Amino acid sequence: KAGVTQTPRYLIKTRGQQVTLSCSPISGHRSVSWYQQTPGQGLQFLFEYFSETQRNKGNFPGRFSGRQFSNSRSEMNVSTLELGDSALYLCASSLSSGQGVWNTEAFFGQGTRLTVV
């Protein structure tokens, strides 16, 4: 079964620009979560989408937004890029079909390495 696919793998943007990252989850997984990973802060949760609705949100400014399509594919957008947005952005999909364990087990993509200059 195909894994989680993130595109692009690498991206260089200029401060002030905007960027859109894409994530295709594992077939049948309805939940897609986005994380920002930096050496200093570790893995920080951005938001989670389930059935096209944002279900959970982390503590990031409104410049960070996302959406999920009917086929569960998700996009993340960052507007007005800042130097501090340079990071590895990871997408993870999970079954999350309801209560109980094995629903939050996350399957990660390889990530998008974003560099803001």
Add this chain to the structure above:
Amino acid sequence: TQLLEQSPQFLSIQEGENLTVYCNSSSVFSSLQWYRQEPGEGPVLLVTVVTGGEVKKLKRLTFQFGDARKDSSLHITAAQPGDTGLYLCAGEFYSGGSNYKLTFGKGTLLTVNP
């Protein structure tokens, strides 16, 4: 806020040595997951522990969930260079309705030198 503290933050050992990394919290979790992340890749799920006191083994890796489901440990026997990576623990907790959330620790960066 459910926080997970991992220790040590960094660990550098020689091939063949044993090691233990810890994941602690003041919160109770419904399950605890361990991931390993290699450079340039996303984290990969190693194991999920569910029951307090549960022990799971994956070849040379032994995972234990604390009796109170607030902490966990990962023990590696006879470490090999291939074990090098960032080890992350993640706790699953109930957040209302039919919603479960996952919170990650900051990880332990393990380097096994040949």
